[in-house]
Amino acid sequence: METITHNKYTVKKIRELTKSTYVVRMERNGMAFIPGQNLNLGLAGDTEKRDYSIYSRKKDDYLEILVKEVEDGLVSKQLKRINPGDALEVDGPFGFFTLKEEHLYSKKFLFISSGTGIAPFHSITGSFPEIDFTLLHGVRYLDETYEKHDYPDDRYISCISQEAGGDFHGRVTDYIKQHPVDKDTLCYLCGNVNMIYDVFDILKEQGVPSENLHAEVYF
Amino acid sequence: MKYHIITLGCQMNLSDTGRTKPVIESMGYEWTDNEDEAQLVGILACSVRQKAIDKVYARIHKWNRAKNQRNLLTFVTGCILPADREKFLKLFDIVFPMSELQELPEMIRQNGIVTPVSLKVVNQQEDLVFRNERVEQLKRSAAGLKLNEHMSDFWHINPAYESKFEAFVPIQNGCDKFCTFCAVPYTRGREVSRPSTEILEEVKNLVEQDYKSITLLGQNVNSYGLDKKGEEVSFPELLRLIGKMGKASGKEFWVYFTSPHPRDMTDEVIEVVAQYDCLAKQIHLPGQSGDDKVLIRMNRKHNMEKYRHIVHTIRKLIPRATLFTDIIVGFTGETDEQFENTRRIMEEFKYNMAYIAQYSVRPGATSSRWDDDVPKEVKKQRYHTLTEDLMKTSHEHNKAMVGKTYRVLVRGKERKGEFLSGLTEGRINVRIPSTDMSLVGQIVDIKINSATEFSLAGDLINQTELQSA
Numbered sequence: 001m002e003t004i005t006h007n008k009y010t011v012k013k014i015r016e017l018t019k020s021t022y023v024v025r026m027e028r029n030g031m032a033f034i035p036g037q038n039l040n041l042g043l044a045g046d047t048e049k050r051d052y053s054i055y056s057r058k059k060d061d062y063l064e065i066l067v068k069e070v071e072d073g074l075v076s077k078q079l080k081r082i083n084p085g086d087a088l089e090v091d092g093p094f095g096f097f098t099l100k101e102e103h104l105y106s107k108k109f110l111f112i113s114s115g116t117g118i119a120p121f122h123s124i125t126g127s128f129p130e131i132d133f134t135l136l137h138g139v140r141y142l143d144e145t146y147e148k149h150d151y152p153d154d155r156y157i158s159c160i161s162q163e164a165g166g167d168f169h170g171r172v173t174d175y176i177k178q179h180p181v182d183k184d185t186l187c188y189l190c191g192n193v194n195m196i197y198d199v200f201d202i203l204k205e206q207g208v209p210s211e212n213l214h215a216e217v218y219f
Numbered sequence: 220m221k222y223h224i225i226t227l228g229c230q231m232n233l234s235d236t237g238r239t240k241p242v243i244e245s246m247g248y249e250w251t252d253n254e255d256e257a258q259l260v261g262i263l264a265c266s267v268r269q270k271a272i273d274k275v276y277a278r279i280h281k282w283n284r285a286k287n288q289r290n291l292l293t294f295v296t297g298c299i300l301p302a303d304r305e306k307f308l309k310l311f312d313i314v315f316p317m318s319e320l321q322e323l324p325e326m327i328r329q330n331g332i333v334t335p336v337s338l339k340v341v342n343q344q345e346d347l348v349f350r351n352e353r354v355e356q357l358k359r360s361a362a363g364l365k366l367n368e369h370m371s372d373f374w375h376i377n378p379a380y381e382s383k384f385e386a387f388v389p390i391q392n393g394c395d396k397f398c399t400f401c402a403v404p405y406t407r408g409r410e411v412s413r414p415s416t417e418i419l420e421e422v423k424n425l426v427e428q429d430y431k432s433i434t435l436l437g438q439n440v441n442s443y444g445l446d447k448k449g450e451e452v453s454f455p456e457l458l459r460l461i462g463k464m465g466k467a468s469g470k471e472f473w474v475y476f477t478s479p480h481p482r483d484m485t486d487e488v489i490e491v492v493a494q495y496d497c498l499a500k501q502i503h504l505p506g507q508s509g510d511d512k513v514l515i516r517m518n519r520k521h522n523m524e525k526y527r528h529i530v531h532t533i534r535k536l537i538p539r540a541t542l543f544t545d546i547i548v549g550f551t552g553e554t555d556e557q558f559e560n561t562r563r564i565m566e567e568f569k570y571n572m573a574y575i576a577q578y579s580v581r582p583g584a585t586s587s588r589w590d591d592d593v594p595k596e597v598k599k600q601r602y603h604t605l606t607e608d609l610m611k612t613s614h615e616h617n618k619a620m621v622g623k624t625y626r627v628l629v630r631g632k633e634r635k636g637e638f639l640s641g642l643t644e645g646r647i648n649v650r651i652p653s654t655d656m657s658l659v660g661q662i663v664d665i666k667i668n669s670a671t672e673f674s675l676a677g678d679l680i681n682q683t684e685l686q687s688a
């Protein structure tokens with residue numbers, strides 16, 4: 001019988017960003033991933049697992065995920081209660097929400113996110129800081145801009161819908177309507193499906209071809 | 220001693236049953252159709268559909284009651300979600316992932332059932348080690364992980380084919396695509412490709428035994444080889460090798476593959492199918508929806524532009540190919556407008572066949588946590604509308620075949636009347652007025668004389684008629 005390779009990952013640290021949103025750092029265990037991919041994880045010994053985009057960078061010696069505690073949610077609540085030293089069961093990496101290597105330094109990217117949908121872009125922009133990108137982050141309140149200092153000031157645009165003080169007051173859809181997108185730009189959309197659908201329609205109207213649109217729906 | 224297996228779910232489970240039987244028979248068990256007289260009963264389960272899981276529970280409760288009356292050992296394997304696997308551990312004597320099939324005799328022996336093979340002496344210490352390892356392993360499988368660790372052992376098992384002329388050959392197991400409506404990635408684990416040398420050998424053996432229809436099976440056949448990162452041939456290359464072998468054999472047979480994913484469908488696959496006679500001119504290309512936004516929500520990772528390109532390439536390179544698809548109607552959030560886009564592709568691509576399903580929640584799939592918000596009646600209505608659309612195009616295709624002669628694989632006797640039934644190379648059903656059972660398993664010439672929406676009828680023409688025609 002073959003020996004079993006363990007997929008248990010020890011939690012190293014929890015970083016609270018807002019009352020409901022936090023970053024879980026766990027050991028890397030040598031996992032190779034392509035920025036933009038996600039993990040499927042849950043508490044060790046529990047059969048309930050959920051998908052979380054990898055938030056950390058390729059070069060980090062740990063893995064991180066950015067989680068929002070969902071009201072009446074199960075796993076996002078369980079994860080909030082874990083402590084350093086606890087074990088998670090992690091499978092992955094999975095998914096194709098990644099940049100093509102041949103595009104990295106030849107294309108312009110527009111990353112459009114809502115809420116924790118910024119997670120894959122944190123990994124992508126941190127892993128490939130030289131790429132030509134603009135990152136739109138749609139949230140309701142100022143404190144949800146999470147770790148915005150990790151992105152170059154001139155590339156990160158917060159679109160805050162419920163209060164003033166962000167880079168743009170309004171939704172990401174309003175921003176895109178006011179700042180039409182060049183059709184050669186590769187657009188990556190991540191987060192809530194309503195945002196993705198609305199942005200998709202606007203981008204199509206602006207002439208961005210389907211092949212330049214990529215999306216990852218969280219819920 | 221007798222055994223009985225219940226197979227639930229798809230062709231993959233059927234094919235896996237073909238490998239399970241010889242393993243059990245190697246222990247001295249004999250098959251029985253009557254589960255009530257079996258001493259060993261098992262299920263190849265399918266967690267992908269709730270109905271199938273309900274059947275597993277009904278059966279195991281019955282079997283556990285029967286244990287009061289007779290000596291009975293139960294096992295379950297197949298496509299099982301982690302949560303179900305945990306529950307099964309408490310109900311079945313043996314729970315194992317299919318990849319560990321070769322260890323089944325050992326597991327049976329550990330359960331204290333004496334069989335000719337299990338009589339070998341093993342000391343208690345070994346028993347204990349085996350049990351501990353097994354518990355650990357099952358816990359891991361319960362978490363849904365490394366389900367495919369031992370797939371290569373599984374594929375070494377010589378299968379018992381159900382038919383003498385049609386066979387399924389697994390080439391790949393598992394799926395990495397994570398379509399949001401599907402639980403297969405959680406039940407079958409990651410994509411693992413079977414070594415091409417083994418596949419070629421199995422296909423060659425089948426061809427030597429005069430098999431006429433061979434289906435290469437996998438959840439995602441056209442991502443074949445990708446998991447081996449350059450150390451295995453690609454899917455088109457595998458097809459090419461089979462094509463060459465077919466050509467060299469000089470025999471007539473048809474090789475199909477199912478299911479491919481549009482994301483990994485390359486022009487090269489279609490070119491190779493066009494090139495070799497033994498690669499059947501039938502393509503099953505699951506579309507699921509004709510609307511780009513629905514495809515995004517389904518996490519299909521293909522869009523209509525890509526899909527359209529594939530269909531155009533098929534039409535250009537293999538004009539006579541039949542085109543089949545899978546469609547889901549009423550997926551979470553599907554609007555009337557999005558459904559209309561699906562209707563448009565039915566019109567545009569003129570499928571010969573479409574397996575249309577009304578969306579239903581699959582336990583464990585990502586979308587099971589989303590609102591199933593399209594009302595039942597709307598789903599039903601969309602299903603009927605699309606079926607009618609399909610019937611129009613398939614009828615057109617079938618009518619165009621009337622008066623022409625086609626090669627048809629005769630598969631058996633129809634249940635009613637004095638007819639044989641068969642399939643064309645493009646997998647269209649043909650009814651033949653004959654009771655000559657010696658034709659079963661042969662590819663014969665049939666002149667089509669009538670067509671309905673989903674089938675054809677035609678007469679056998681003998682060689683002399685064909686030559687004088």
Ligand SMILES: Cc1cc2nc3c(=O)[nH]c(=O)nc-3n(C[C@H](O)[C@H](O)[C@H](O)COP(=O)(O)OP(=O)(O)OC[C@H]3O[C@@H](n4cnc5c(N)ncnc54)[C@H](O)[C@@H]3O)c2cc1C
Nearest residue numbers: 050051052053066067068073074075076116119218219588
């Ligand atoms: C590919 C993929 C990547 C993902 N990556 C992340 C990530 O990086 N960070 C993250 O926080 N979540 C992510 N999610 C969502 C995550 O998988 C869970 O759905 C989420 O944490 C809720 O799980 P739960 O068990 O707490 O809630 P459940 O008990 O599963 O109930 C979930 C309910 O909450 C809704 N819901 C899910 N997510 C949210 C949300 N963020 N806000 C409001 N409602 C929500 C669901 O639609 C559902 O109705 C991702 C999902 C997918 C498919």
Ligand code: SF4
Nearest residue numbers: 394396397398401403
């Ligand atoms: S490709 Fe999609 S539908 Fe097919 S098995 Fe994989 S997840 Fe399921």
